[in-house]
Amino acid sequence: MIPARDFVRALTEDNARFWRDRDVRLDPSADPARRLEQIRYRMRQGVYNELRSVELIAAWIPHVPEPEIRDLLPGQLDDEHRHYRLLRGRLLELGEAPDAYRPLPEWEALFDWLVACRTRPTLEKLAMFQFAGETQSCEGFETLIALAADVDPDTAALYRTEILPDEYRHAAIGRRALILLADTPALRQAARAACVEMNERVFGAYRAHRARTDRNA
Ligand SMILES: [Fe+2]
Numbered sequence: 001m002i003p004a005r006d007f008v009r010a011l012t013e014d015n016a017r018f019w020r021d022r023d024v025r026l027d028p029s030a031d032p033a034r035r036l037e038q039i040r041y042r043m044r045q046g047v048y049n050e051l052r053s054v055e056l057i058a059a060w061i062p063h064v065p066e067p068e069i070r071d072l073l074p075g076q077l078d079d080e081h082r083h084y085r086l087l088r089g090r091l092l093e094l095g096e097a098p099d100a101y102r103p104l105p106e107w108e109a110l111f112d113w114l115v116a117c118r119t120r121p122t123l124e125k126l127a128m129f130q131f132a133g134e135t136q137s138c139e140g141f142e143t144l145i146a147l148a149a150d151v152d153p154d155t156a157a158l159y160r161t162e163i164l165p166d167e168y169r170h171a172a173i174g175r176r177a178l179i180l181l182a183d184t185p186a187l188r189q190a191a192r193a194a195c196v197e198m199n200e201r202v203f204g205a206y207r208a209h210r211a212r213t214d215r216n217a
């Protein structure tokens, strides 16, 4: 078997390969007004997703028996709750109506599925959400920050200074779980399959998200 770190690196590359040109939520070539609309929609998605992440971590904690992983999750729960409050506060500041926080069906389905995965092995759960999901979130936030820099610099700064550093830490929890728990070829295969499953589902949500923003344009 290759060393654990090499396995994690290879899986990181596989995931990055899957995601090349697949984050369709934002369109870098859109004119500034359209870009701003997409960013606002993405913030509303963020309010919803951050709050569901709190619920998700809370649901998973009792089903993570490994103390060295379980002990990292309450800190992540705190972070996601803070992100929810920050994004919601920013939208209120921008004059968004509270009904903008209603569930978005594609994301509701994704989080319902993730919550239902709570009894799956820790390795698979963390490969899905913290490793594959949060790593892709970091990429998505990097893109969002770059595209918001000229049209909404305050929001870009909020993501860059208050949210992104935490999300990198959450992705690192996923890597730690893989290094600690994926110690047989069969477990590594299960972790790889869990990443594929997650990536496919998130990509489905991205496409539905984009179709909705295009409809609303
Ligand atoms: Fe978050």
Ligand SMILES: [Fe+2]
Binding pocket: 053, 080, 134, 166, 167, 170
């Ligand atoms: Fe996170």
